[in-house]
Amino acid sequence: MSDIFMPAASVWPLPAMARHILIADGQLLCCGDQFLHGNSVLPPDAVLHSHYLGELAGHACGVHLLSRQIDVDGCDWRGLRSLLGQVDESHFALAGRALQVVNWDGDHRFCGRCGSETEYHPNDRARVCPSCQLAVYPRISPCVIMLVTRGEECLLARHTGNRYSKYTALAGFIEPGENAEQALAREVREEVGLEVGASRYIGSQPWPFPGQLMLGFLAECSGGELKPDREEISEAQWFHYSALPELPSPQTLSGQLIRTFAQLAGK
Structure with missing residues (x-):
């Protein structure tokens, strides 16, 4: 599926919706990788709150928070992360938006x-x-994700607490009073002991775990000694663009940064 999702800020009263996302206990009702359902699946007696999200291929989409997980033949309840890499970017963004709206609604009842x-x-x-x-x-929390480069090499790291995860780029939240470039330099210094010089903005990505907007950069190393802090970073290594380890999914901004660097370095 490659339909573009057109989000809506809010519509009251709710419009007639043709596509429904059902959420209970932080999980989505899915039939395989399909989390959008027709009207026949919607159980009125279990719906606590409903919200309009926008349109996908001309169909109005809504999310419904249920009081319980219902049983539907051929479907099961899945976490959002299980859809990463299984559905296209617009559908993943829609699922993430649905969960963020439901979480916001529940967290601010008082x-x-x-x-x-x-x-x-x-x-x-x-x-x-x-x-x-x-x-x-x-509320969206802005953060930076940066691939530190050194000529034909890039720095990839593994995070503490998930030692056997894939190597990925460094990342961190923007603090009050910082711009993105200042946050980038601070995070690199704190996490791996390096200094960075020129940086290049590559792109952004909403990241609904639970609600970040990630700003992606390539950043040139300008000095310092590589020394992972061991609190957030368990391991960090330089890799040549032609000998990279298993990479994060190309749907993630981290995966896109690494592939962009490899493409540029190989020219």
């Missing part, structure tokens, strides 16, 4: 300032406190 029960904003995707007027929108 005001974090005064404790009053919140209400839906009449126009926007927001929950508003009727007592103190605090409005809470779905």
Whole structure:
């Protein structure tokens, strides 16, 4: 499937939806890799909340939080990560959006300032406190993901706690007051002890685990001694572009950064 998903900020009242995503206990109801369902699967007695997400190939899509996991012939309940690499980018983004909206809705039923029960904003995707007027929108955490390069080599790392995972690029959250380039330099210094010079922005990717926007860069190493911090990074090595280890999926921004570097270095 390669249909482009067109997201919507919010629509009240809800439009008639032809495609449905069902979520319960943090998992999606899937028939194989298919998580979009027709009207026949929707169980009205189990729906707690519904939200309009946007359109896919002209079909209005919605997500429904269920009070329980229902049994549907030929389907099972799956976590979002199991769909990574199994569905195309637009469908994965739609599934991630569905989970993020459901999580935002559940996490902000009560005001974090005064404790009053919140209400839906009449126009926007927001929950508003009727007592103190605090409005809470779905929150996205910006982070940087960077492939450090040194001529024809790139630095790949494994993260602590998942020692046998694939090698990947470094990454970290942007702190208050930082721009992306400052966060990039700080994270590289903290995680592996290296300094970076010029950086090149490659692209971005929403990453719904649980709700990041990843900004991807290639960054040239300018000095320092390679020394993984062992708290976040268990292992880090330089790899020549022609002898790379098993890479992350090309659907991930990390995989795209590494493949972009290899392509550029091989020219």
